Amino acid sequence: MPKAPTGIPGFDEITFGGLPKGRPTLVCGGAGCGKTLFGIEFLVRGATQFGEPGVLLSFEESAQDLVVNVASLGFDLAKLQRTKKLAIDHIYIDKSEIAETGEYDLEGLFIRLNGAIESVGAKRVLLDTPEALFAGLSDVGILRSELRRLFRWLKDKGVTAVITGERGEGTLTRHGLEEYVSDCVILLDHRVQNDAVTRRLRVLKYRGSTHGTDEYPFLIDQKGISVLPVTSLGLTHGVSRERISSGVPVLDEMLGGWGYYRGSSIMVTGTAGTGKTSLAAHFVDAACRRGERAMYFAFEESPGQITRNMKSVGIHLDRWIKKGLLHIDSARPSAFGLEMHLVRMHGLLDQHRPSAVAIDPITGLAAGASEHDTAVMVLRIVDFIKSRGATGFFTALAAEDDLQSTSLSISSLVDTWLLLRNIEVNGERNRLMYILKSRGMAHSNQMREFLLTDKGVKLQNVYLGAGTVLTGSARLAQEAEDRREEIRRRQEDRRRELALRASLAAVDAKIAALHAEKQTVEKELTETAAEGAARRKAASGDQDELKRSRGGN
């Protein structure tokens, strides 16, 4: 199905290309939901970005009012009118001025619309909102059949039309426009929860096309509407093999030796006072040391508080602020709605263009909004940071009893997840840190004791022995005990060695004695043999002498 791109960031992604080309689309929602703006942005971007002029047929606001209203969003309707890229006609009806007598049709409306379309060669039309006709004319039967005819006529004309409608009680639009416009229906919503405003958009229906079915939050900021789809999540981001330091050497060591991946998302969860902020400060500090720009969003402390507190643990952030490398932005979570937070953060990230972004704590955003809303927003922030190739560092406050629960369902999104926890034993509280996961690197499975020193975070090997993990003074005591034990063992060894050496010497002495004895015996043996031989020789000599003396033979 051919589509007409709206140019509204995010919207064309969730509809896989935009609105159905050459067909009408109904955009409905309550008062102030942004439906008129949606339509106007569709026209303006069509005219400026896609070479498709448009017609705005307004049933409510006058052309002048519209021009003024959207000027704040950077839409210059007057200029578009001058350059023949936009025609605006204001349809005004006042029931009190009109008497009805007998049959009529709305051919006048058709003629005006047609004239406007032809005057600029329009490919796009916005009708905002034809429901106003119901207030001006009393013959509902005629109105309905004429509206049906109008939408069919628009289709025959081949213009891509947006028709807005005010949400009714239990119906999409007060006067059932959805009956006539059935190709594509978009619902805009505008909710206030705990004083925070959240806008959402949903594609209710899109005949002949797949579309995202979720409710997507959207923003209206100084650049118009932007829908925040989550569809592109993590799948299209460029991946870096470059590694960057966490700012804590031992932690880098634990992360396969080199620290985090550039462009990855890191989350650290922990209960109150476990040192999450210090880790975040190390992270931005390390980025600034590399000469990169960093951004720190703080939801609990002011910039002054953070720099002072971090100085006490040896992290000097103020010098980076002075150099213009680091920007700390503090805002109360309840200061504005989630949507506005997101807008602000987008804006600041655009302005500052950091390569490292810390949000401390990301759970701070949850104040004043439902869990689901926050999760969705957080997803989008994380995604946004990731999509810009920046490395994101998020701290999350966890409940004492369930460390992994406040992950705001972004745990699947983060690449590296560090856990900090307190251990209370023997009247003291110590911190432990371990790596819950870290994608794409061989990482340590060891717990480390996490110490905050005046030179920053230190990670200490914990005492691992006899099946227990000991930290703090228990670890120190155990280590001292181990040392004493070691000395005792060494002395014992020495003693045994001496004893063994002594017995070895004794054996050697014995061997020497036996050896001497052996030599004596051998000597004796040789002498005995020699004596025997001499004797036998002497005897034989005697007999020969005897024979000769007897004169015989």
Added chain:
Amino acid sequence: MKSTGAAKAKSAGKKTGNEPQYRLRLYVAGQTPRSLQALSNLKRICEEHLAGNYRVEVIDLLQKPQLAAGDQILAIPTLVRSIPAPARRIIGDLSNVERVLVGLDLLRAG
């Protein structure tokens, strides 16, 4: 009504030398039966109630579509009373005489 074009001026009744007190414009879109019906109804009513004191202009929007916006024309046929002020408009085929008279302020409602 002729379809020669544009706005067709049509006056009726006695020429008094003064401008007629009632100026009416009837907007139509081509010679549809409904338009013709409206025009003949209008003529009859004017002759009966405003004889000699009115001028009717018939505007065919198929010929002059640009005139539709000026008088905020939506419905066809629409009769606009431009003079005397304030402007009044009556839509439909003008088949209900009483309503037309009320619409033109020639008769009080009820």
